[in-house]
Amino acid sequence: MFGTGLIVFRETLEAALFVGIVAAATRSVPNRTRWLMLGAVAGMVGSLLMATAMDQISDWANGLGQDLVNVVILSVALLMLTWHTIWVSTHAREMTEDARRLGADASQGIGSLWAVALAVAMTVLREGAETVLFVAGLVSGSPEGITTLMLSATLGFLLGVAAGWLIYSGLGQVQPRRLFAITNVLILMLAGNLASQLARTLQQADWLQWLSERAWDSSELLTNDSLIGMVLHGVIGYDASPSQLQVLFYLLSILLISSAARHMRLRSITA
Amino acid sequence: MRKSFISILVIGAFLAPLAQAADDEVTLIIKNHQFSPAEIKVPTNQRIKLSVHNQDSTPEEFESHSLNREKLIPAGAKAVIYIGPLKAGRYDFFGEFNPTTAKGVVVAE
Numbered sequence: 001m002f003g004t005g006l007i008v009f010r011e012t013l014e015a016a017l018f019v020g021i022v023a024a025a026t027r028s029v030p031n032r033t034r035w036l037m038l039g040a041v042a043g044m045v046g047s048l049l050m051a052t053a054m055d056q057i058s059d060w061a062n063g064l065g066q067d068l069v070n071v072v073i074l075s076v077a078l079l080m081l082t083w084h085t086i087w088v089s090t091h092a093r094e095m096t097e098d099a100r101r102l103g104a105d106a107s108q109g110i111g112s113l114w115a116v117a118l119a120v121a122m123t124v125l126r127e128g129a130e131t132v133l134f135v136a137g138l139v140s141g142s143p144e145g146i147t148t149l150m151l152s153a154t155l156g157f158l159l160g161v162a163a164g165w166l167i168y169s170g171l172g173q174v175q176p177r178r179l180f181a182i183t184n185v186l187i188l189m190l191a192g193n194l195a196s197q198l199a200r201t202l203q204q205a206d207w208l209q210w211l212s213e214r215a216w217d218s219s220e221l222l223t224n225d226s227l228i229g230m231v232l233h234g235v236i237g238y239d240a241s242p243s244q245l246q247v248l249f250y251l252l253s254i255l256l257i258s259s260a261a262r263h264m265r266l267r268s269i270t271a
Numbered sequence: 272m273r274k275s276f277i278s279i280l281v282i283g284a285f286l287a288p289l290a291q292a293a294d295d296e297v298t299l300i301i302k303n304h305q306f307s308p309a310e311i312k313v314p315t316n317q318r319i320k321l322s323v324h325n326q327d328s329t330p331e332e333f334e335s336h337s338l339n340r341e342k343l344i345p346a347g348a349k350a351v352i353y354i355g356p357l358k359a360g361r362y363d364f365f366g367e368f369n370p371t372t373a374k375g376v377v378v379a380e
Contacts, residue, residue, distance in 0.1 A: 058350055066343060137329035205351075205353065212355065241336060241339050
């Protein structure tokens with residue numbers, strides 16, 4: 001009973017933290033709630049569909065179908081965060097000022113909201129399909145009553161969402177100007193996390209073979225499945241024993257995205 | 272410099288499959304929420320192909336923090352997971368959906 005809730009919590013947490021951070025980062029953008037909701041709902045519907053197709057997906061590519069799908073999902077999410085970061089860097093003023101207070105025209109465009117919404121959908125999809133399969137499996141083959149199960153799963157889900165809300169409202173306490181700087185860094189780390197998981201997926205499927213050795217092992221200090229480990233994984237991409245390639249992907253993605261953003265910002269200033 | 276590094280990465284990504292060495296293959300079966308064999312001996316410093324067959328009627332997630340692997344295996348399905356190259360040592364794995372019964376260890380020696 002407790003285990004069910006814990007697993008659902010763990011799966012929900014990463015997506016919820018992701019949504020919480022991007023929601024804080026786009027706080028001043030008109031219509032952003034609608035777009036983020038759209039992304040989350042699309043991700044949930046996608047999760048249901050993907051869960052029903054998981055048997056077939058697993059069979060693709062000689063048992064590597066899931067990895068294939070995950071590579072696509074992670075790459076799309078990573079591209080969308082990259083796009084968002086670059087867009088934001090060229091619209092810094094609108095983002096730091098409260099757009100509504102400035103009376104910004106809502107029709108001025110949706111900016112990078114569609115990209116953020118797509119990134120949210122991908123993240124919810126990745127975590128959601130697993131959760132759906134897990135809960136469905138329990139319902140079909142568990143000695144526990146369904147009521148207890150659903151109660152426990154719902155509790156886990158709500159606690160995960162609460163964690164996302166907590167980081168969102170925590171960031172809400174920050175001054176808009178400073179918030180912009182903080183969320184920029186947080187989003188870069190979300191991108192780094194995606195890139196690191198992409199590297200791991202590529203190695204797990206044997207599509208990339210270099211740097212498979214472990215970079216470090218900090219599981220004595222902080223395990224992946226401790227609460228702090230899980231939260232740090234969701235926020236900064238913490239992994240207790242990443243491969244060297246994961247670390248390289250993490251650092252490289254942050255470096256490339258931030259220098260692309262800086263380049264675009266300088267260009268937009270001189271233009 | 273950075274550009275040439277990226278192009279090496281990209282080219283390498285396409286060439287990597289060609290360089291595949293013959294892998295050691297190990298079959299792992301999940302039944303009654305237990306792994307069998309529960310202990311797998313593998314050589315060190317080598318890529319290992321784990322072929323996991325879930326014979327239960329519920330899904331399972333193969334998970335290992337020390338091997339840094341995580342993969343869902345639907346009811347009745349097979350999935351392939353590559354691990355290693357490993358240094359000598361013991362690497363625990365478990366079924367995330369049934370962590371009390373589904374436990375195993377990879378021993379690299």
